[in-house]
Amino acid sequence: MHPTIISYSAISGTPINIEPDAVQGGNLKNALSILAGLSLCVASNSAIAADDQTAAAASTVTKVCQNCHGPNGDSTSATFPRLNGQQADYIAAQLKNFRDHSRSDAHAMAYMWGMASQLSDATIDGLAKYLSSQKPTLAQSGGELAAEGRSIYLNGVAANNVPACGACHGPKGEGNSVIPRLAGQHASYLKSQLEAFRSLSRANDVMHANTKDMTDSEIEAVSSYLAND
Amino acid sequence: MMFRAKTNDGAMLKFAAASAGLVLAILLPQQAKAVPSYARQTGLACEACHTVFPQLTPFGRVFKASGYTLSNTSKVQDVDSLKHYLMSLSDTPPVSVMAVASTSSMAKAADSQSSKTSTDFPQQFSVFYAGSISENVGAFAQVTYDDQSGTVGIDNTDIRFADVATLRGHTVIYGLSLNNNPTVQDLWNSTAAWGQPFLTSPVMAGPAASTRIEGAMAQQVAGLSGYAFLDQSIYAEAGVYRSALQGASVAQNGNLSNNVISGVAPYWRIAYEADWGQNSWELGASGLDAALQNPTTPALGAVNASLQAAPTDRFDDIGLDSQYQFITDDSQITVAGRAVREDQRLNASYPAGLAGRPSNFIDSENLVASYFWRRKIGASIGVFNVNGSSDAIYFGSQSGRPDSSWGNVEVDYLPWLNVKLGLQYTAYAKFNGATSNYNGAGRDASNNNLIFGYLWYAY
Numbered sequence: 001m002h003p004t005i006i007s008y009s010a011i012s013g014t015p016i017n018i019e020p021d022a023v024q025g026g027n028l029k030n031a032l033s034i035l036a037g038l039s040l041c042v043a044s045n046s047a048i049a050a051d052d053q054t055a056a057a058a059s060t061v062t063k064v065c066q067n068c069h070g071p072n073g074d075s076t077s078a079t080f081p082r083l084n085g086q087q088a089d090y091i092a093a094q095l096k097n098f099r100d101h102s103r104s105d106a107h108a109m110a111y112m113w114g115m116a117s118q119l120s121d122a123t124i125d126g127l128a129k130y131l132s133s134q135k136p137t138l139a140q141s142g143g144e145l146a147a148e149g150r151s152i153y154l155n156g157v158a159a160n161n162v163p164a165c166g167a168c169h170g171p172k173g174e175g176n177s178v179i180p181r182l183a184g185q186h187a188s189y190l191k192s193q194l195e196a197f198r199s200l201s202r203a204n205d206v207m208h209a210n211t212k213d214m215t216d217s218e219i220e221a222v223s224s225y226l227a228n229d
Numbered sequence: 230m231m232f233r234a235k236t237n238d239g240a241m242l243k244f245a246a247a248s249a250g251l252v253l254a255i256l257l258p259q260q261a262k263a264v265p266s267y268a269r270q271t272g273l274a275c276e277a278c279h280t281v282f283p284q285l286t287p288f289g290r291v292f293k294a295s296g297y298t299l300s301n302t303s304k305v306q307d308v309d310s311l312k313h314y315l316m317s318l319s320d321t322p323p324v325s326v327m328a329v330a331s332t333s334s335m336a337k338a339a340d341s342q343s344s345k346t347s348t349d350f351p352q353q354f355s356v357f358y359a360g361s362i363s364e365n366v367g368a369f370a371q372v373t374y375d376d377q378s379g380t381v382g383i384d385n386t387d388i389r390f391a392d393v394a395t396l397r398g399h400t401v402i403y404g405l406s407l408n409n410n411p412t413v414q415d416l417w418n419s420t421a422a423w424g425q426p427f428l429t430s431p432v433m434a435g436p437a438a439s440t441r442i443e444g445a446m447a448q449q450v451a452g453l454s455g456y457a458f459l460d461q462s463i464y465a466e467a468g469v470y471r472s473a474l475q476g477a478s479v480a481q482n483g484n485l486s487n488n489v490i491s492g493v494a495p496y497w498r499i500a501y502e503a504d505w506g507q508n509s510w511e512l513g514a515s516g517l518d519a520a521l522q523n524p525t526t527p528a529l530g531a532v533n534a535s536l537q538a539a540p541t542d543r544f545d546d547i548g549l550d551s552q553y554q555f556i557t558d559d560s561q562i563t564v565a566g567r568a569v570r571e572d573q574r575l576n577a578s579y580p581a582g583l584a585g586r587p588s589n590f591i592d593s594e595n596l597v598a599s600y601f602w603r604r605k606i607g608a609s610i611g612v613f614n615v616n617g618s619s620d621a622i623y624f625g626s627q628s629g630r631p632d633s634s635w636g637n638v639e640v641d642y643l644p645w646l647n648v649k650l651g652l653q654y655t656a657y658a659k660f661n662g663a664t665s666n667y668n669g670a671g672r673d674a675s676n677n678n679l680i681f682g683y684l685w686y687a688y
Contacts, residue, residue, distance in 0.1 A: 062393060062395055062400060063393045064299065066400065067288060067291045067292070067295070067299075067461075068288055071398075071400060071460070076504045076505055077287060077504055077505075077506070077507070077509075078506045078507050079507065079556070079557075106558065109274070110273065110274035110276050110277060111273055111274070111277055113272060114271050114272015114273045114274075114301045115271075115272065115273070115301055117272050117301050118301050118302070118303065186506075188506070188507065188557075192558075229505070229506055
């Protein structure tokens with residue numbers, strides 16, 4: 001929703017004056033003013049709803065999510081992925097996968113099946129939007145391992161049927177829609193997920209194919225390249 | 230140290246045995262807990278809150294600080310016209326049960342009346358209310374049947390109010406804890422109530438002397454404290470304890486009222502935790518300042534005066550503690566240590582002739598470490614030391630000193646995360662002031678060495 005409308009309705013209260021004779025008398029000007037008023041009313045109600053949704057999501061993140069995923073999704077513990085700046089569609093899809101148990105890697109079962117079990121679609125939508133709007137953590141890579149990882153990420157490893165990760169995840173690892181941001185993630189989290197795809201414990205046909213021949217050292221290298229820690 | 234008396238040789242022996250039993254009960258580490266009702270309430274597996282029960286992970290600490298209220302179950306709810314919660318009841322009662330069965334064998338029987346072995350089935354059986362009560366209130370409350378005493382009683386209890394606030398980008402979990410054991414409300418496993426070893430033999434010989442903050446007041450007091458946990462890193466808590474027996478008379482409870490807190494005993498706690506990668510490190514300090522009316526002594530002496538004008542012994546405890554954890558799916562490592570100094574001003578015991586000096590002190594230190602592989606197989610080791618000033622009358626030891634040193638090793642196997650099989654060996658280098666003949670009757674510290682096997686489950 002447009003922020004101007006949010007602030008307008010919130011500050012002014014958007015007084016809408018509906019005159020009875022305007023409807024009854026067919027006065028075009030009045031009718032237009034009613035239409036304008038009604039549309040403003042709908043817009044401001046939606047704006048308030050969006051505002052409420054953001055506030056509710058912020059509250060949920062503060063009170064619940066950040067206990068593991070850190071302030072606004074920037075987790076300090078490598079057990080839990082960073083969610084700040086993650087793609088909204090990806091977050092929403094994963095939360096729904098946790099809720100319906102279609103994602104069943106070990107940590108999904110241990111942590112997220114329970115946490116997502118009572119989430120409504122609206123709450124998931126709000127959380128996804130809120131977390132995706134947070135400033136992402138930047139990748140901080142260096143050294144030989146990261147250089148090797150950069151090559152895998154950008155060019156793939158033809159001999160092992162590993163395509164270039166960046167082709168889907170973006171040249172900077174920023175992700176796109178349901179394809180997740182990888183840049184700035186914890187290295188050990190990236191590693192554990194690649195291993196989970198390779199062992200088929202985390203569902204995703206595309207990633208199963210992409211990782212099936214990846215070696216441990218290639219996983220290590222590409223995780224190191226993308227990571228921040 | 231006396232163990233279970235099985236004779237009827239007069240009131241004095243009964244009193245001594247009862248006192249020894251009390252000393253044992255209060256000196257042994259409190260029996261530990263693991264509470265599956267929290268898992269049912271949150272939908273989270275044990276590993277979210279525990280490395281291996283009952284040791285907490287960083288998230289387990291936050292769950293506890295947040296008042297045990299995190300819930301992912303459907304609820305029966307009521308709200309007022311402003312949508313404020315009037316009631317929020319989980320559709321699953323937060324009830325758990327726990328049982329321990331064990332067998333113990335001591336190197337040498339405590340006396341001619343005692344057996345050197347003991348098999349306890351159950352050693353203890355507990356029922357918990359452990360879960361949320363409302364949106365901001367939750368509880369850890371335990372009732373335990375104890376095989377050795379044959380009694381059912383209130384065990385560790387911690388009822389909390391907690392909420393979360395954000396201040397200039399910082400998150401503060403704050404709340405109140407109403408509890409019955411100083412440090413039972415603590416978040417780290419480096420303080421007494423939740424320190425390793427988590428389970429010990431019911432016949433284990435406990436040294437006569439210990440500090441008050443390390444379990445001596447467990448279940449004898451009621452305390453209320455307020456706390457704040459900033460950014461899951463800086464923790465501060467302050468509160469007071471009163472004796473649960475305060476005001477009770479001999480006529481009412483049938484017993485003499487000993488170790489009754491005069492007024493209130495202030496308790497404080499500060500800690501700093503840093504989490505990075507798969508590491509967590511904590512450094513903290515805590516203290517308790519208790520003036521006790523009608524105090525008992527390690528030598529089993531007791532001042533028995535009217536509680537309305539009883540003099541007091543004052544125990545001022547200050548402790549430092551630290552804990553490091555490394556937690557991955559494959560390995561769970563915890564190292565924790567604690568040092569406590571207790572200054573004792575014996576304004577009741579000394580004039581009564583129960584102490585040879587007007588003041589004494591006790592130092593207590595321990596260092597423990599555990600390693601688990603995939604939360605399934607683990608081993609732990611601990612070294613413990615108590616020493617203090619020399620006062621044969623007060624400490625009741627042949628050497629005059631309260632010194633004891635001991636260590637233990639334990640191996641564990643968890644076929645499931647809520648079932649633990651443990652085998653523990655405890656060896657004493659020094660006991661109640663001496664290595665050999667510590668009681669003047671030829672008993673050596675090593676005679677108390679103990680092997681202890683147990684089955685511990687919770688559901």
